[in-house]
Amino acid sequence: MSNLRGLCSTSTTSPASSCSPTSESECVENVDVVEDDNVTGMSIPRGFLPVGAVSRWRDGLLKGSLDAGKIRDTTPDHRINSTEARDSRRNSIEEKYHEIGRLSGYIEENDDLCSPTGKDDTVHTHGLNLKYSQHSQPDAKRSVSARYSQEELRELRSKINSRERRRMHDLNSAMDSLRDVMPYAKGPSVRKLSKIATLTLARNYIQMLNKSVEEMKQLLEDVYRSGGNVGPGGGSAGGPLSLSHHPYYLSHAGKVQQQQQHSSFLTTHPGHPHPHSHLTLPGSPSSTQIQAVSLAAAAAAAAAGFPQTHLSSLQLHHPHPQHSHSYLPPPPPPPLLSSSDHGTTTPHQSHLYIHPPAAAPLQQSLAYSSSRGSEPVSSPSLLQAVSSVQSTRSFNITRPARDTTYPRHQ
DNA sequence: TAGGCCATCTGGTCCT
DNA sequence: AGGACCAGATGGCCTA
Numbered sequence A: 001m002s003n004l005r006g007l008c009s010t011s012t013t014s015p016a017s018s019c020s021p022t023s024e025s026e027c028v029e030n031v032d033v034v035e036d037d038n039v040t041g042m043s044i045p046r047g048f049l050p051v052g053a054v055s056r057w058r059d060g061l062l063k064g065s066l067d068a069g070k071i072r073d074t075t076p077d078h079r080i081n082s083t084e085a086r087d088s089r090r091n092s093i094e095e096k097y098h099e100i101g102r103l104s105g106y107i108e109e110n111d112d113l114c115s116p117t118g119k120d121d122t123v124h125t126h127g128l129n130l131k132y133s134q135h136s137q138p139d140a141k142r143s144v145s146a147r148y149s150q151e152e153l154r155e156l157r158s159k160i161n162s163r164e165r166r167r168m169h170d171l172n173s174a175m176d177s178l179r180d181v182m183p184y185a186k187g188p189s190v191r192k193l194s195k196i197a198t199l200t201l202a203r204n205y206i207q208m209l210n211k212s213v214e215e216m217k218q219l220l221e222d223v224y225r226s227g228g229n230v231g232p233g234g235g236s237a238g239g240p241l242s243l244s245h246h247p248y249y250l251s252h253a254g255k256v257q258q259q260q261q262h263s264s265f266l267t268t269h270p271g272h273p274h275p276h277s278h279l280t281l282p283g284s285p286s287s288t289q290i291q292a293v294s295l296a297a298a299a300a301a302a303a304a305g306f307p308q309t310h311l312s313s314l315q316l317h318h319p320h321p322q323h324s325h326s327y328l329p330p331p332p333p334p335p336l337l338s339s340s341d342h343g344t345t346t347p348h349q350s351h352l353y354i355h356p357p358a359a360a361p362l363q364q365s366l367a368y369s370s371s372r373g374s375e376p377v378s379s380p381s382l383l384q385a386v387s388s389v390q391s392t393r394s395f396n397i398t399r400p401a402r403d404t405t406y407p408r409h410q
Numbered sequence B: 001t002a003g004g005c006c007a008t009c010t011g012g013t014c015c016t
Numbered sequence C: 001a002g003g004a005c006c007a008g009a010t011g012g013c014c015t016a
Helices: A053-067 A082-091 A093-101 A104-108 A126-133 A139-147 A150-180 A195-229 A232-238 A247-251 A253-261 A287-303 A356-371 A380-392
Strands: none
Touching: A150 A195
């Protein structure tokens, strides 16, 4: 029997990664402890393997044996359906494992199959080796095996795997960066968005921002068009602005006031000293300019994720009939998470339905914000999404965040 | 226990 | 030729 200790050292990557721990701490201990496995009778260096790694190593060894053709997989085409394949493999794993035990010599000639997971940096050279060494392979393929030794092929495979891991880690880092700018609360008790949920949320968030930009553009055009048609002082046109009664303004009066103090564009009307009073513009404040301000605030609120139900209630008092309507029509915005995005719908629900796993982080986000007394960082679509989920199924929104620490390899 | 999500390995393809 | 990218397969972990 080959001593399994140190068999992971053949990797070209870091030693830590060669052990394939699920966390760095898993590979810290390296005490000289050997445990006899009661299934195969093989000695397993427990000290080298983290908790739970024995089973993983066992499975990995099984996989390596299967892939290497040492063990014939009796499962018909076990690669067609992953679920079925997994179940069938799990059902027969013990049987196969006994078969592994009879193949102890395999271990001695494949010393780098000691990875706990049986995957990480376990350079199964069966791909390059077997495939490229077949005489039936094209010349280009054969040349690979002709130019490289077995050891070089292993190193090559290890390098390829390492690059792929790094690539996926970069992708995950980018995903985390994207999550950071997403309008949902983050916290220790909030599970982070899944990848698909992150992308879906990002798409709809961008759509929402684009819509705000378009509204701003339209408003500025109106300002330029009608700016010269308003009399000095604005008269009644420059009168009370309903923005002061807007819930966003009321709840953010302090911020608005602060912005006024630092803005050369906005001043507090002398006749209305109260910070919640009406806004006027210096010089000749036109109603359209005021509307621009109000809409800018509304757009900013929308960009900040403030519920658009409030924004849609923003009605501008203007003497001109063409301006008497709301600049923010209340059509429902696209859902941040729509059924089509996630591909999960319920036939009996015509409205939005979010698959629970995808919605849970959003719901937790709201709960987290609420519990902290902070204003929920949400959008109307988000609220709609969550409320629809709440009406559909119940979730435990206080469950701890899932430990999805990655990368496993540093 | 089933299903979701994820990391990893792997081989193929495309690009520089 | 080597690297990037992609998709399939697989197993682990977690939750409902």
